[in-house]
Amino acid sequence: MLTNNPTAGHYIGIDIGGTGIKGGLVNLEQGIVQGTLTHLPTPQPATPEQVSEVVAHITDELTAGTNPVNHFAPVGVTYPGIVRHGISRSAANMDKAFINLDINTLFTERLNRPVSVINDADAAGLAEARCGAGKGTKGTVLVITLGTGIGSALIFDGQLVPNAELGHLSIDGFDAEIKASAVAREREGLTWKEYSARLQRYFSELEFIFSPELIIIGGGISQRTNEYLPHLNLRTPIVPATLRNEAGIYGAAMQAATARTLLTGVA
Structure with missing residues (x-):
């Protein structure tokens, strides 16, 4: 069980696309993305190791300095393919090494904090349905x-x-x-x-x-x-x-909030 919680509903959401990866800090209580988004190109080839490095870099940038998200808070990440129980089952725009890979574990070990992955369309759709x-x-x-x-x-x-x-x-x-x-x-x-x-x-x-x-x-x-x-x-x-281009980030942050609830028992 986690003993440190994010402050006032703040979560990091990272949206992986075939050509770019972007992340932001989302205040789910206020329904806003705070500050500017961080963008980096998707590495080519988009291997699990290279993509996880970009996700880690974006997370480090978003948690640097005086930031309301602490280093124990879960991160939500979208993935452009089918995701079942944290395992990627397809890789249309990613390296084939992603197929049948436990990407929750991959990102969690690289970031040294809990990571919860969700399909990109599911993330964007959930965000639009709930707060769009x-x-x-x-x-x-x-x-x-x-x-x-x-x-x-x-x-x-x-x-x-x-x-x-x-x-x-x-x-x-x-x-x-x-x-x-x-x-x-x-x-x-x-x-x-x-x-x-x-x-x-x-x-x-x-x-x-x-x-x-x-x-x-x-x-x-x-x-x-x-x-x-x-x-x-x-x-x-x-x-x-x-919600336009921020929908995936919102949805990823919602996934992080769900992960926090499962880890801590606190909604």
Whole structure:
């Protein structure tokens, strides 16, 4: 059991991406990222050892000087792949050495403090559902990120159902992300109205399966929702995400808070 706790709801969240790794200090009680974010490029190749060094460097930077997070507090880290019980099960944009690796243990040993890892889409979705566009919404919330592929998070009453790979739903014989991702629109040169028809097919299927209370759209394309949302005909309210690039950091910090509760028994 830990005897030293973070002060006033402050946690470190680190978001690992295929090209960059960023971290920040989050005050979950106030719902804000304090100070500036720390950015470093993702090492190439993105081996476990090299990535853990970058995570350690960012953590050291965020805990330097007069900082409200002490050196015993858990750190939350996102990972761009499937994570089950702290073990990475995929590595689409990372070195294949990550597959079936206990990344919780890897980062915990390198940082010499508890680390809790969460899938990146799950982290961003959880943050949006709890303190972003879905704040206060009961029932099922779907957070769908339209980018290179389709990322997704499934939240019920504020609780995450992990590893919901809804971008791989089969729509008309294809993985949805092959035809309905933001990259698919660019690759095929679709107009926004043509792309909206693809999204209509995809979101109608999600609506039929899950009957959500709210759908939140994330990714860079969420800044252009006026181009396609007016063309959609859904029963479910559908809105753009609000936390933008900080969503993953927020979600990682939430994961750190959950880890602290498990370690100390204190919420």
